[in-house]
Amino acid sequence: MFEITLNLFGRQIYIPESIVNVYIVVILLLILAAIANRKVKEADPNEKPSGFLNVIEMAVETVENLVKQTMGEKQAWFGPFIFALMAFLLVANLFGLLGFTPPTSDYSVTLTLALVTFTLTQFYGVKNNGIGGYLKGFLEPLPFLLPLNVLGELANPISLSFRLFGNILSGVIIMSLIYNALGFIAPIITPPLHAYFDLFSGVLQTFIFSMLTMIFIGGNFDD
Known part of the structure; x- marks a missing residue:
């Protein structure tokens, strides 16, 4: 629907719809963030939030509590990153409900997200344990398991992205x-299927x- 073909330096570059939709999702989220930011600034701190602002506050508090329960109280500062990740995944996964190709149906998108997780995991593994402690972790519980531990670590972004x-x-x-297959009668039959494949599966995969x-990242922190 929104495929783009560019001719640059004599070469034809094809940008698939799924990648274009990544930018659409990001733009939509930026607009939503700008609206939320404006409403927060205009809100009276002495009054209970309502409407859109109340929904945003509930979402933020839910994610913050989830981060504290999963990663520990001291890692609550990861809340904004996890909130941004969940917001992107949720909108991207549910894009099919609007008739668009979900960005996460493109492996390059899911692999990129998984590599971000992998990079943060390794970074905080080295930062919190030191290079010596980080490398020592691959020798536990027994040194001869080093190849399996290395393969297991490298398999994480692959399994995360493929799932x-x-x-x-x-x-x-x-x-x-x-x-x-169904043609013109499809809109009558497909709503329950959309509810499962787009809505339920999209929300579930966002959570997972x-x-x-x-x-993965929280395993490198001590509570």
């Missing part, structure tokens, strides 16, 4: 097949990816 990618893409493929991110 999200596979679940979202499978929903896109199944719904496309159903629409092609975010939880695993907090677990």
Whole structure:
């Protein structure tokens, strides 16, 4: 729907719809953040928030509590990052409800997100344990398990990215097949399927990816 083809320096560069939709999601979230920021500044601190501001406050508090329970009280400062990650994943996963291709049905998107988690995990592993303690962790519980520990660490971003990618893409493929097979009667039959493949699966995968991110990174901190 929004595929882009660019001709640069004699070469044709194709940008698929899923990647274009990444930018659309980011723009939508930036607009939402700007609106929320304006409403917060205009709100009276002595009055109880209502409407849109109340929803935002509840969402922020829910994510903060989830971060504290999963990563520990001292890691509550990870809340904004996890909130941004969950907001992006939720909107991206639910994009199919609007007739768009979900950005997370593109493996390059899910792999990028998984690599961000992997990079933060390794960074805080070295920062909090020192390079010696970080490397020593690969020799535990027994030194001969070093190859398995290394492979297990490298497998995390792969499994994390494929889990999200596979679940979202499978929903896109199944719904496309159903629409092609049923034709004009598809809108009558597909709402329950959209509720499962887009809504339920999208929310569930957002939660799973975010939880695993907090677990992987939080494992490098001492409570």
